[in-house]
Every structure is written in C-alpha cells, then in structure tokens.
Amino acid sequence: MLDKIKEFASEFFVTGDPLILGAQVSIGLSMVAIIFVLTFFKKWRWLWTEWLTSVDHKKIGIMYIIASILMLFRGGVDALLMRVQLAAPELEFLVPEHYNQIFTTHGVIMILFMAMPLMFGLFNIVVPLQIGARDVAFPFLNSLSFWMFFFGAMLFNVSFIIGGSPDAGWLAYPPLSELSGSPGLGQDFYIWGIQISGIGSLATGINFVVTILKMRAPGMKLMQMPMFVWSVLSSCITIMFAFPILTVTLFLLFIDRYLGAHFFTLDGGGNPMMYINLIWMWGHPEVYIVILPAFGIFSEVVSAFSKKKLFGYKSMVFALMSISFFSFFTWAHHFFTMGSGANVNAFFALTTMLIAIPTGVKVFNWLFTMYRGRIKFTTPMMWTIAFIPCFVVGGMTGVLLSVAPADFQFHNSYFLIAHFHQVLIGGVVFGYFAGLYYWWPKMFGFRLHEGLGKWAFWFWNIGFYVCFMPQYALGLMGMTRRFNAYDFDMGWQPLNVVSTVGAFLMGIAFIFQVWQIAHSIKFYKKEKDGDAWDGRTLEWSIPSPAPLYNFARLPQVTSQDEWWEEKQRIANGQPAKPLVPLEPIHMPKNSGIPFIMSLCWFTAGFGFVWDWLWMAIPGLIGVAICMLVRSFSYDTDYYIPVDEIERTEAALRGTK
C-alpha cells in the first residue's frame, strides 16, 4: 500500500529539481499560513460573503488586480531565471527541459494571466464609474468571468508542482505540442488552463460591450464617452471576435491529443500549419486587445495632467475602432517564413504597415494635448511620457519586421524578442501602471507614495532599455530565441550580461512598487474628497472608494468631460444642477454559483488532464447543475431603500 502511494506521488508531483522542491515547500507553507490566519481571525465567512460571492464590479476588479500582480511576480521570476541562464555561455543553471518550461510559462502567464486580468481589473473598476452606471450589464456573468479566469490560471500554474509544466512554447505549435512530441501532462494543463480562462474572457468581452452601448448615464452620447471607455469598447469588440477562434483551436488540439484525431498531426493527413494559421488569427488581435485599453489610459492621463481637453477626440475614436477592425487582417505576418506564396506575404505585409498609421495618429494626438498644457509630473503622467518614445521605437522595429523579405532574416531572432517586449512592456505594462497609479485613490480611498513610485519608475525605465536594447543587436548577430545555451566563440556574452543586468534592475523596480504599496498602507491617509487629481470625468464626482451603488443619483450628462465642465460652471457662479429626489436603487444579489461553477470546471479540467473520467464527468455534471440552478432561481435582485442611501451618503460625504 505504502509503495503504491509512493509510486503515485512520484508521478503526481514534479520531483528531482531543487528549485521546484523549494517552490513546493514554500507553496505548501504559505497555504498553511493563509488557512491559519483566516481561521485564527475567524475570517472565513467574511471572505465568502464579502469577496468570493460578490457581484460588485469594484470588488471583482480588485480581485483581478491582486491576481494579476501575483502572476506578474511569477512571470517575472521566470524571466529572471532565463536571464541568469543566458548570462554566460554554456551555463548549466537550468537544464534544457526546465528552460523550455520556463520560457513557455513566462509567455503564457505574462500575456494571458497578467496582462489580461490587469486589463479586466481596470475595466471593472473604471468603466461603470466613467459612464455613470451602477454596475455592469450582467453582474452575475461578471463574477463568473473572474472565477473562470482565476481557476483557469490556477489550473495552469498547478502544473508547476503537479504533473509537469508545458514546454512547447507559449503558443504550443504542433507537431511538438501533439502527443507524439509532448507525451507529458504539461500540454494538457496548458490547454485546459487557457480554455477555461478563455471562456471567462469571452464573457467579459460581451458584458462590457453591452454595458457601454446600453447603460450609459442619461444624456451621454457615444461621442461624449471618456476615451478610456472607447478603448474598452474597441478592445471588447476585438475579444468577441477573436476569442472563439482560440477556443476552437485549442479544442481541436485537445481532440487530437485525447481522441487521436488528425487535425494537426504529421500523419493521417493532418496539417500542423493550419494550427499556426488559426492560432495567429486569435493571437494577432490579442495583442491589440491588450494594447488598446492602454491607449485609452494614456488619453485620460494626458488630458487630466495637462489640464486640457484631449486633442483630436474624433480622430482618436476613429483610430481605436479602425485598429480594432484591421487587427483581424494582419495575422499572417507572424509566419511569413511558412511559405504561403508571394501574394499572401505581400498582402499581409501591406496590411501590417497600414495598421501603423492609426497608431501614429494617436501619438500626435497625445503630443498635441500636452502642447502648451500645464503639465503636472505625477507618476501616472511620468509613465505616459515614458511610454511615447518607447512605443514609437517598438512600433518602428515592428514596421521593419513587417517587410516580408527582411523578415526571413529577423524571424525568431532576438530582434523579434526585443521588438515585442518593447511594445508589450513599453505599451501595455507602462499603460496599466499609469492606470493603476491614476485610479488607485478611486479604488482604495488613499494615495500611493509618490517618491517611492518615482524610484520604481526610473528603475523600470532604465532597466528596460538596458535589458532590451542589447537584444536588438544580439538578434542581428544571429542569436535566436529559445536557446538555453550558446558557445563561447559566438561573442554574445557581453551583450547578454548587460541584458541580464537590465532584467534585474526591473526586478528591483518591482520591489520598489511592493514597498510603495506597503508604505502607503502603513501611513494610510484617507482621501478627503473623491477628486484626487482634479479630474475631468464622472468617476471623480463620487466619494473614494465608491459606495456599493456608485451614484446615489444618476448623473445627467450634457458634454464630454462632464465633471470638469460641472466644476467650471460652479466656479463661474452658475447654479449647480438641481438635485432630483432619491429613489430606491435596484441591485443584484450576491451569488456563490460563479465560484462553485468555476471550481467544477477546474475539477473537470484536472480530470481530463489526468485522464481520470471519474473526476472529469462529475465536474461537468456539476457545471450543468450550477447552470440549471441559476436558470431556476428568480430571486436574484433587491432594492436599496432611500433612507439607507441617505445614511451612506451622509457618512461618506461628511454629514450635512
């Protein structure tokens, strides 16, 4: 019996690597610690009723952000491990197969489990407040989306200690990712983790499109929406059309592995190149999905801290929407070298160059917004200013890559690596940091320490250039991606050392950010009113953090930058808008179903990974039961009475 258990455990857990063993022990210890703390302070019930079952968009947003920062930590550690391995030739810090796992998980985690949830977190917190709504269109579905993402991410991450990590690259090209190339369980964790969280992302996309189109405050026309809301709309439309493709592609790969089908295999008439074609039909729009909201954030921040209306509002809207559309017509530039013929390559090279135009338009809009503005150099503004040159260089190296014949030289070299890190860090990460710093007071009701934030800013920026500029050169010197070791006589070592130093500077920057948050919590100073930055849009018109129902009275919108105009009117001595009497507010009830249903998905996914039908089938049945229970429950909402609203408002705004 004991032998059997031992044998099972050695297959179940990843064994034999001291790094992983250390991780297992620390994960186990922190789990015990969390359970102990929750039990000791009797917080289980609080956790369940206030957070796990919450359908409040603000709380869901905060949970997204916490999860994404944890994922940033893990993805960052992966990156540092890789940089250490590459610091010297022929190093044996990571064995090749471990190195393969780490670059795979680094890519997946950073894009799907860091950038996406950070983005969704900001959507959740900001969009309803900016359009003057009380929640998103489908609060229950919103909660379900979060838990699907969360359990999907957990399923993916658990492969690190149980069963083995995926190691076929972040997009898992077959035939390597087929059963013949990756017989281990890692690839199945990959498929199910992404599949489950992908369903959540799709639902979020639909949810926010409906919210933005149908739930704006009375009077707010589409062309009066804040630019961030426009960027969310364009991003969510892209999600709606791109994510089903990912779902199908991964599903087909799963069928290949699980039922022995021949979609992408080398035998049986399968065609691996079809997978590459399909996955990039999702993959290319995906990069625009994560960058578009960052453009929205920059637009908000630039206008708020230049004390000016955004320059070229209409051209900005046009640029966002056209990028969202054209992002579906450029996918083949990811595989120019596949040999699809000169016409195909020429077409996709042209569309790729075309999509750079609306992006360029936006850069000029931001510059002209700053021109002759009274610029305040706060941390959100600094990230925005740092973004512009960084993204311009990243964009231009992208245009170099889009030249199909030249791409045969650049393809899969470190030139490419440097390019996409420059647009993803310089664009997406800088953008979401700007957003996080900008809306932090709104989320939590206190500010982050600016001084520490500036230290983090400079470490990030200097670290970034030190890390990635050498990689352009390394790419041109012939270093290709996914190498775990190189020869002494290649002459690549000096630049690699520089690059590693840069990576660690960014690591230090992250520590500064953690310190900044801890410091600001310790010296907690409550915001006096909700308008932390003398803002322009509706979210700054209500207390920080916003009450459950957001707006006691729905705002009447007459112009773009409504809150700013309102403040101007009052400053000019015009009367404020008359207050309409309060009315009971219609709110959704909390529900445990999203959490339980996602847990069932997790169970089903875990069962399929191990080919344990006794686990997978009950998991799926659980999902079906959850759906039916929801369908049969009609008592899903309630009203907040007027006197309760009055009490809350009086407490928040300091009794009058």
Added chain:
Amino acid sequence: MAHAVSTPAGAHGGHGAGHGGGHHDDHHDQESLKTFGFWLFLITDVILFGTLFATYVVLRLNTDGGPTGAELLEMNGIIISTFILLTSSFTSGIAVLEMNKGNKRGLILWLAITAVLGASFVFLEVNEFMHLVHEGANIGTSAYWSAFFVLVGTHGLHVSVGLVWMVALILQLSRRGITPVTKRKVSIISLYWHFLDVVWIFVFSIVYLMGVM
C-alpha cells in the same frame, strides 16, 4: 420585442433614463439587456462555427488514402433530419406567436413539439455516426473525418444543450406562467433555435451536398 433582435429604444439611454424608476421598468430594461447580450453571444458562436468550417474546408481532401465522404455519406437520413430541423425552427416561431397572444398552454405545447423534433434530429445524427463508425470511419481515420465529426458533432452538441434548456424552460413556464422574465427566455431560446437551423443549412450545403456531388 417579439423577437430578440429588437430592443426597446429606451434601453439606449440606460437604466431608469426618463422613467420613474418603477420596478417593472427596471425589469424590462434588464430583460432587453439580456436579449442583446445573447445576440452578441450568438455572433461569437458564428465565429466559432466559422473556424470549424474553415478547418473542414482546408482539410476536406486530406483523407489519407482512407474512405471519402462521397463513399460513405448516406443522403436519405440527412434529408429527413434537415426537414425535421427546418420544421422545428418553424414550430419554435409558432411558440413565440402563442406567447405573444398570452396563451400559456399553446406556448408549452409548441415548445414541446419543437423539443421532440430536436430530439429526433439528435437521434438520427447519433445513428448516422454509429453507421459511419461501423463502416470504418471514425474521428481518428483521417484529417477529413476528424474535421467532419467535430464540425457536425459540435452542431449536434449545440442542439442537445438547447434541448435540456428547452425542457428546463417548459418547467419554469408551467410553474410561473408568462412573465417578462420567462418571455425573454422564450425569445432567446427561439432565437438560438433559428440560429442552429441556419448553421445546419451550411453544414448540409457544404459538408453533405458538396461532399457527395
């Protein structure tokens, strides 16, 4: 809103815009939001099937020396199931008409007829698959058959999910009658049913008709 596609203009202005915030109006807005959300979901489903069709079309000649569709597909059964599904799309429409008249019994009856037609469609499909496997074509036979089974099977799975949903809805209708909420649910499911009919038309045309010609 006889059908999901149209949404009241009032919803555009947002929650409680203009009207007194009465409970029923709130509900009404909620229902129209859900209908619009479901329409968007159907659009994402269009993309899902589109990807499957693209895969099928690209792999249609890759039979790897094994049996081809023209050799094994039996058109008789398919013609019958096509007409069954077409009729069920029609009967689900009649159910909505009965609902708009306020006739609960008629609504339940026509929904039940739709469900029975749907169930016979699924039954015929399962039969067809068993026949094909018996003839030596299963999902692992070649890329062509993988694409065939997954495309046709995904449609069948959609129909089966619709069946479970329809039964659940009939139970809710018999318990609660025609209310704004059940009304929205009936509109949505009939929309879903028409959508599956459209998908089947393309499966029938591209997989079967073009497969045997």
Added chain:
Amino acid sequence: MENHNANAHNAHGGSMKSYVIGFLFSIILTIIPLVVVMNDMLSKTATTVLILIMAILQFAVQLIFFMHIRDEEKPRFNLMALIFGLVILLTIVAGSIWIMTYNAVAS
C-alpha cells in the same frame, strides 16, 4: 403592465403570415440544390455556386422572416454586430483557404 408589454411586443415582430412564408421559402430553397445535386444536373462549378447561393438566400430568409432583423429600432447595434461578425467569418474562411493553398498536404 402585462398588457403594456404585450402590446409593445406585438407592435413589431412576427405574424403567422411571416412565419409561414419563411417556412415555405426555406423548404423550396433546400429542395432546389438537393434535386440538382442528386440528379447531377449541372457542372461541378455551377453546382457549387448554386448550393452557396441557395444557402445564403436561406440564411437571409431566416433572418428576415424568423429573426425579424428588419424590425430593430435605431441605433441598429444588432445588425452592426452581425455584419461585422460576417466580415470576420468570411476573413477566417477565405483567408485560411488562401493561406493554406500553398501549404496543403498531398492527400
């Protein structure tokens, strides 16, 4: 309240007549290609074109007579979403065929 809703719903949307017309159309549009294919009446290219035209017409019939897409009030977000979806659908299918023509695996 109930009455008000019922009226609002009847104001735009299906009647028995529209459903019957739609049903008849869809049966006719199914039978035409079926007869042509089963009796080998046309060349291969002509049959393919015919089948696709009939399928698209049938799609239009379902949209108009069953799903009442024409009844939507402005702004027509449903129609816009559908058109965008169809454009992307066409891109996926046509794009895949075009890209994969050179990469086809001999059967």
